[in-house]
Amino acid sequence: xxxxxxxxxxxxxxxxxxxxxxxxxxxxxxxxxxxxxxxxxxxxxxxxxxxxxxxxxxxxxxxxxxxxxxxxxxxxxxxxxxxxxxxxxxxxxxxxxxxxxxxxxxxxxxxxxxxxxxxxxxxxxxxxxxxxxxxxxxxxxxxxxxxxxxxxxxxxxxxxxxxxxxxxxxxxxxxxxxxxxxxxxxxxxxxxxxxxxxxxxxxxxxxxxxxxxxxxxx
Amino acid sequence: xxxxxxxxxxxxxxxxxxxxxxxxxxxxxxxxxxxxxxxxxxxxxxxxxxxxxxxxxxxxxxxxxxxxxxxxxxxxxxxxxxxxxxxxxxxxxxxxxxxxxxxxxxxxxxxxxxxxxxxxxxxxxxxxxxxxxxxxxxxxxxxxxxxxxxxxxxxxxxxxxxxxxxxxxxxxxxxxxxxxxxxxxxxxxxxxxxxxxxxxxxxxxxxxxxxxxxxxxxxxxxxxxxxxxxxxxxxxxxxxxxxxxxxxxxxxxxxxxxxxxxxxxxxxxxxxxxxxxxxxxxxxxxxxxxxxxxxxxxxxxxxxxxxxxxxxxxxxxxxxxxxxxxxxxxxxxxxxxxxxxxxxxxxxxxxxxxxxxxxxxxxxxxxxxxxxxxxxxx
Amino acid sequence: xxxxxxxxxxxxxxxxxxxxxxxxxxxxxxxxxxxxxxxxxxxxxxxxxxxxxxxxxxxxxxxxxxxxxxxxxxxxxxxxxxxxxxxxxxxxxxxxxxxxxxxxxxxxxxxxxxxxxxxxxxxxxxxxxxxxxxxxxxxxxxxxxxxxxxxxxxxxxxxxxxxxxxxxxxxxxxxxxxxxxxxxxxxxxxxxxxxxxx
Numbered sequence: 193x194x195x196x197x198x199x200x201x202x203x204x205x206x207x208x209x210x211x212x213x214x215x216x217x218x219x220x221x222x223x224x225x226x227x228x229x230x231x232x233x234x235x236x237x238x239x240x241x242x243x244x245x246x247x248x249x250x251x252x253x254x255x256x257x258x259x260x261x262x263x264x265x266x267x268x269x270x271x272x273x274x275x276x277x278x279x280x281x282x283x284x285x286x287x288x289x290x291x292x293x294x295x296x297x298x299x300x301x302x303x304x305x306x307x308x309x310x311x312x313x314x315x316x317x318x319x320x321x322x323x324x325x326x327x328x329x330x331x332x333x334x335x336x337x338x339x340x341x342x343x344x345x346x347x348x349x350x351x352x353x354x355x356x357x358x359x360x361x362x363x364x365x366x367x368x369x370x371x372x373x374x375x376x377x378x379x380x381x382x383x384x385x386x387x388x389x390x391x392x393x394x395x396x397x398x399x400x401x402x403x404x405x406x407x408x409x410x
Numbered sequence: 411x412x413x414x415x416x417x418x419x420x421x422x423x424x425x426x427x428x429x430x431x432x433x434x435x436x437x438x439x440x441x442x443x444x445x446x447x448x449x450x451x452x453x454x455x456x457x458x459x460x461x462x463x464x465x466x467x468x469x470x471x472x473x474x475x476x477x478x479x480x481x482x483x484x485x486x487x488x489x490x491x492x493x494x495x496x497x498x499x500x501x502x503x504x505x506x507x508x509x510x511x512x513x514x515x516x517x518x519x520x521x522x523x524x525x526x527x528x529x530x531x532x533x534x535x536x537x538x539x540x541x542x543x544x545x546x547x548x549x550x551x552x553x554x555x556x557x558x559x560x561x562x563x564x565x566x567x568x569x570x571x572x573x574x575x576x577x578x579x580x581x582x583x584x585x586x587x588x589x590x591x592x593x594x595x596x597x598x599x600x601x602x603x604x605x606x607x608x609x610x611x612x613x614x615x616x617x618x619x620x621x622x623x624x625x626x627x628x629x630x631x632x633x634x635x636x637x638x639x640x641x642x643x644x645x646x647x648x649x650x651x652x653x654x655x656x657x658x659x660x661x662x663x664x665x666x667x668x669x670x671x672x673x674x675x676x677x678x679x680x681x682x683x684x685x686x687x688x689x690x691x692x693x694x695x696x697x698x699x700x701x702x703x704x705x706x707x708x709x710x711x712x713x714x715x716x717x718x719x720x721x722x723x724x725x726x727x728x729x730x731x732x733x734x735x736x737x738x739x740x741x742x743x744x745x746x747x748x749x750x751x752x753x754x755x756x757x758x759x760x761x762x763x764x765x766x767x768x769x770x771x772x773x774x775x776x777x778x779x780x781x782x783x784x785x786x787x788x
Numbered sequence: 789x790x791x792x793x794x795x796x797x798x799x800x801x802x803x804x805x806x807x808x809x810x811x812x813x814x815x816x817x818x819x820x821x822x823x824x825x826x827x828x829x830x831x832x833x834x835x836x837x838x839x840x841x842x843x844x845x846x847x848x849x850x851x852x853x854x855x856x857x858x859x860x861x862x863x864x865x866x867x868x869x870x871x872x873x874x875x876x877x878x879x880x881x882x883x884x885x886x887x888x889x890x891x892x893x894x895x896x897x898x899x900x901x902x903x904x905x906x907x908x909x910x911x912x913x914x915x916x917x918x919x920x921x922x923x924x925x926x927x928x929x930x931x932x933x934x935x936x937x938x939x940x941x942x943x944x945x946x947x948x949x950x951x952x953x954x955x956x957x958x959x960x961x962x963x964x965x966x967x968x969x970x971x972x973x974x975x976x977x978x979x980x981x982x983x984x985x986x
Contacts, residue, residue: 195638196646228642228720229487229497229505259618262721263750265732282719282730282750286618288634293659298631300654314639316721340621340755347754351455366451366787367927368891377926378456378746384924387460420895423845423874428892449892450849453925460924469921475850519853522860538860555857556850556946784849 197314203234205313209256210236216251218244221319235316242321246332252283253337257311260284261338264345266352268379275322277329279354283338287314323354330355351378412437416769420449424527424773427783431761431776438768443761447754451787458747463489463563463710466747470731471557473749474785476519477725478557479512479548481785484722486561487642488731492718492744493563495708500697501565502644503689504704507578508551508560509643510678510685514585515544516725517671520780521592524668527773528605533595540588543581550574565705575686575693582679589679593672606668610763610775611661621755624727626779629655629670630662636723648684653677664778671780711741726780727752751785837880837906838963840869841956844879844899848886851913851946855885858949865953876902881959882936885946887915887928893935900936908939908963910955917941 206223213221213236221238240248252258262282269275287308292299308314323329333356334341345356346365353376356362364371375382386392394400401407419430428449434442454473458466470485471478483505490497522537545555550571552558560567596602612622614630627634635652637645653673655666686693697703712718712735719732730750735741760779764772816822847855858865859872873879876899888896900909911932914920919930932938939962942955 195651196641197639226491226718226720227494227496228640229490230499230502230644231641233640233642260623261621262728263730263732263748265746265748267734267746267748280732280748282732284640284721286623286632286634287639288618288632298657298659300631300633300656314634316640318719338621339616339619339759343755343758344621364448366448368448368889377453382456382926384456384460385926386924389924420892421844421846421876421899428848428886449889449895450886451889451891451927452887452922453927454922456926457922457924472850472921475853522856535861538857539862542857542860542862555948556853 197308199232199234201309201313202315205310206234206236206315208310209315209317210238212256213238213248213252216244216248219248219319221317233316235318238317238319240319240321242323242331245319245321246334248319249281249332249334249337252317256285257287258283258285258315258317259338260286261334261340261344264341264348266348266354266378268352270380276325277323277352277354278320279323279331279348280318280320281334281341283317283319285313285315285317287312328355329353330357332357333359335359350376352376353379413441418772419446424776425783426523426777426781427786429757429781429783429786431772433764433769433772435769438770440764440767440769440772443764445757445761447757447783447786449787450783454788455747455749458744460743462742463493463712463744466744467561468557468559471559472784473751473788474724474726474753474782475556476782476784477512477516479508479552479560480516480722480724481729482559483509483561484720484724484729485731486563487720487722488718488733489563490708490718491720492712492716492733492735493709495564495706497565498703498706499644500690501704501706503685504551504566504570505561506643506645506648506685507570507682508548508558508566510682511544511547511578513678513725514675515541515548517675518544520671520777521668524777525596527777528602530595530599530602533592536588536592536595540585543585547574547578547581550577562705562708563710564708567705568699569695569697569701569704570689570693572694572696578686579683582683586676586679589672589675596668603665605771605774606664606778608663609767609771610664610760610778611658612663612759612763613661616661617759620759622727622752622759624723624725624752625670625674626662626667626727626756628652629666630657631655636721636728640721642720642722644685645681647688648681650677650681650684664774667778667780712736712744713741724752726782726785727756729785749785749788751788753781753783753786757781757786834963838960840871841881841908841959842871842873842879843881843883843910844876844903845872845874846883846885846899848884848888848892849913849915851885851916851944854946854949855883855912855952858952863949863953865949865956868953868956870953870956876900877904879903880907881956882907882909883912884909884916884932884936884938885912887920887922887925888932888935889927890929891927893929896932897935908959909936910940910942910959911938912942912944912952912955913947914943914945917943920945 210221210223213219218241221236224237225232262284265280267278345359348354350364394402413436415434417432419425420428430446432444433440454469467482470482473481518537518541522534525533552560614632617627633654655670657666714736716735721730732748733744734746764775911917916932919928922928940955940959
């Protein structure tokens with residue numbers, strides 16, 4: 193049948209990595225089982241203080257083979273009790289070793305997926321860093337550890353406003369370059385155009401304006 | 411030295427989308443590049459905070475418009491993770507059929523645009539002709555030519571129509587013959603071989619560290635595919651293996667990236683044929699929309715503090731949605747939807763791959779990475 | 789022989805051309821031939837322009853794929869004279885096929901200004917007509933007609949390639965009606981002709 197990672201191997205690898213993360217000061221992790229349609233997958237859900245993020249990132253990359261930074265999510269929580277900003281790093285271990293080569297041609301090593309174990313098992317890791325209420329939230333940059341974090345950090349700063357210490361050449365990537373300094377659209381105080389547009393209309397499908405607004409277009 | 415910055419774009423026939431590639435050239439050699447994105451930044455992540463979960467599916471189709479089904483399915487898997495919904499097996503098979511046919515259509519669109527970049531204009535009409543075949547199949551499933559809005563939280567919108575399996579088998583078998591014509595057209599064309607071999611090397615370890623995934627990485631000999639590494643759907647029930655190319659030790663060149671997509675199209679076609687044979691209940695049975703065999707009951711509200719995410723093998727790499735629940739509609743609308751686009755990460759990497767080559771190699775290199783700006787700009 | 793450069797020849801080519809031109813012009817105006825030639829030439833130019841509309845090779849978003857499909861072999865827009873050109877200087881029609889973001893508003897206005905008269909603009913798809921599904925977005929203009937005068941609107945998300953070809957047909961009908969006038973003096977129609985509304 194088709195290739196598939198053995199779920200037991202994934203669970204074991206996830207547990208050992210979670211234990212290793214929890215041993216670092218300021219970081220903690222646990223195995224979380226997520227559903228995926230008809231099957232489950234075992235992932236790691238961790239959290240970390242901003243001060244220990246850099247050490248955790250370096251340990252993950254050098255000792256545990258986490259070689260792929262998938263995405264960085266920034267969230268603004270103005271009403272949450274314990275945090276105002278949150279940065280979530282989605283990392284992955286691809287578990288593939290470099291293909292060998294012979295006579296200058298790469299010989300792809302086709303992985304026998306069912307027999308992967310230990311430090312070679314692909315894993316999904318989620319590290320979330322909560323930041324307190326501050327006008328200038330910032331987290332240490334990991335641009336030099338994973339090149340894939342480079343543009344993700346630019347985007348998080350551009351849209352959410354979370355700065356990354358040590359990030360070279362920070363610039364606007366999605367918003368125009370002339371966007372005013374300090375404008376980060378995904379912060380919760382900025383509302384969408386026609387925010388609450390459902391209240392403009394009298395009926396569910398949005399054909400008739402309310403009687404007081406009859407004749408208006410916008 | 412005569413160095414200058416040239417701006418290619420935003421309106422440029424080569425760029426496969428709306429973005430600017432600024433190149434610094436010394437004569438004809440490229441010495442530095444800088445991509446400039448954001449020309450179709452629509453703020454989808456912000457708009458999704460004001461839509462309920464079913465409405466967001468329509469936005470996800472429009473993220474990468476060449477490969478619409480893969481994006482709406484990526485979103486739906488993340489929502490099902492958030493709401494903890496178990497999907498019926500028949501729905502998973504139908505989703506697999508839709509996603510793999512869409513993968514073929516997306517690679518055909520790429521090939522149809524890549525040929526003219528290199529100079530081969532015939533391949534455009536050939537590939538678009540096959541793509542029309544695939545789009546007809548997807549139109550039967552989803553109702554529209556380009557944006558299908560096909561999956562629902564917990565299953566699919568409707569079952570395979572009457573006769574779909576017969577038509578799909580006929581078209582895919584025809585496609586498997588036709589794809590050999592495309593290979594012949596390119597492999598026997600000296601111009602194509604000269605323009606794409608030895609150009610745009612990309613090393614696998616740099617790619618993985620840079621966040622590139624999908625066919626671009628498999629072209630370099632690395633056997634990594636989310637469909638087996640972080641399994642979802644019913645891929646493990648089918649007899650398949652991801653296509654992996656043999657490249658040189660310098661990395662994957664444009665020719666390898668072209669070959670991997672041809673192999674992926676063949677693989678996807680065979681997966682769909684297998685899935686139609688193995689579908690629980692048979693491919694010819696029809697269930698009404700809403701039948702529990704194809705759509706499970708799903709909650710429409712997400713509790714506060716719950717999150718869901720899912721990595722998905724999109725036609726261009728690994729795409730991912732991260733959804734934090736419990737927003738303004740008190741659960742019906744998400745608090746934050748965060749979208750990971752493989753091309754957003756690959757385009758800066760591909761721009762670095764161009765350094766050292768001539769200006770005339772830029773369309774070949776850029777096109778071989780298969781950029782799609784809709785998902786990049788979100 | 790002059791030493792201050794002045795040419796004493798009465799029949800130097802410049803003066804000759806101007807004189808002949810003036811004389812012919814007066815003669816044609818007097819005999820009303822000028823009007824006849826003007827009408828015939830105008831009709832000929834109008835026929836030539838509307839039968840060979842060259843849109844710009846501009847793909848913004850999803851509707852661009854339907855534009856490409858319209859140019860491919862199944863729907864074949866080229867048999868109607870529609871041939872895509874890469875440079876705005878060689879185009880007649882600006883086919884706007886996607887949402888206009890704030891960053892792209894300036895480039896598209898420049899593309900429009902670079903196109904020589906007579907030129908027309910077709911707004912294809914919901915995003916170009918009114919912002920489409922992104923009408924609430926902080927970065928998308930509510931329709932391309934906020935910055936560029938639009939002649940034909942083609943609704944759909946995306947419109948089928950047949951609709952796009954029909955849109956070109958509607959533009960041809962419009963060109964017959966209004967002729968080839970510069971866009972600043974083009975009369976804005978009171979009752980827009982909506983595709984699919986006959």
